[in-house]
Amino acid sequence: MSLHLRRRQRTVDALSTAGIDLLVCGRQDNVNDITGAHQLWTAGTRLPAPICTLNTATGELFLLSTWDEGIPDDIDIHHLHGITWNGATMARRLAATPGMADARRVGIDAWSPGMARLIGSIAPRAEVIPVDDLLARARRIKLAPEVAAIRAACAVAAAAVAAARQHPGDDHQRLAAGLEAMARAGSSTPATAPRVQGPLVDFGCIRSHYEGGLGRTAPPTAPGAAPEERPHADLIAACLPGASGEDLRRAAPDGQWLVRGCGLGFEPPVINPRHGAAELIEPHMVLSVSALVGEEYARDTVLITEHGPEIISPELP
Known part of the structure; x- marks a missing residue:
């Protein structure tokens, strides 16, 4: 079917x-x-x-x-x-x-x-x-083909982020380079407003109805931080089956952060410092997890498996 x-x-x-x-x-x-x-x-x-x-x-x-x-x-x-x-x-x-x-x-x-x-x-x-x-x-719990579609959308978003980070121009030129790369990779439909502000780059797109997103801060000429060093690392690790929004709050960094559903765009659950304490994380959810601590920012798309969170947004070069 x-x-x-x-x-x-x-x-x-x-x-x-x-x-x-x-x-x-x-x-x-x-x-x-x-x-x-x-x-x-x-x-x-x-x-x-x-x-x-x-x-x-x-x-x-x-x-x-x-x-x-x-x-x-x-x-x-x-x-x-x-x-x-x-x-x-x-x-x-x-x-x-x-x-x-x-x-x-x-x-x-x-x-x-x-x-x-x-x-x-x-x-x-x-x-x-x-x-x-x-x-x-x-549609809170995703079917396997839906997860595959979200992975494909994440790959498009990653192509946009990589292009914007590598472009030598100003923020406006880097934004244009990211949007062009996104279109070449398979989508001209933004899911969220793209952000290119100095070292901070974040793109989300809709491909075949499904959203994918990725964000990072890093000097354009330097590799990104290892996953365990990123500002949202503990937040991702806390996204376990059965965890509550309150559990995520305890694991969250001191700064701005958001955990929310990812599918046909922005979906529930929505968990942040002021909202969603009673929400529960379930297997086969897909979440967008982001955090801004000081000047360091990261966003990844995460699949919740029976064993824990799996980052499905690609690693940047």
Whole structure:
């Protein structure tokens, strides 16, 4: 079974357990997760809108897409609908979704009063439920092909970091060199704002929907510190199965640090000095672990195995 179908089944199982009849998605990460569609990337923010609808019982998908390029074959071409700025047209399309009229519970992400009113008007007998946390929990534990995709994205980020560190120009020129190297390596979509500030270099990218990231400080002509000497070394070592956010706080360095989920972009759990003390680390999570102590910074992407943390971001030359 292809990866996107396995992910979709994971989502359907979670929705079925929660008694959700229909899912209406407006967040692009959730749409990517359940459809596997490669849609045009756009910069900036946008208001929540119904991009994708999933019928839990039948598995039918209805997707906002003006063409079928990048759309998996398992999504019926007749279930694609074009962009509209007409709210009445959007409401009619949603109302025509099989199962909407009889739905008892409809889950929506990116909750807003407008979305809740829209669903309530076309499914008057349904309870409208925010499902952001449910969807995040469903993909908290990564499948093996997801880990492979994150590794590939990390390799792209590493190529960007290496190029920026080796370029002899100023910060702006080094940033441009890193972005060019990232595009050549397989992604032109940043996951986070790239940072090139003197010796500090950090790049994150999205490749085939998945995020990879890497960051370091070191003189451009000198090798980076050994893993056990980096500012986040003790923090990574503390990322053991069953460890809590409070355990990570005790192991963290005195400085700025962050441990957070890595997958289809920035994901839970989120643990830092002020947040996430009750979070638990589980096997097969993938985490982004970063720390800034004084002027020394490091970020790595870490897979949690049954035996402990494994750094999956590549070593820089």
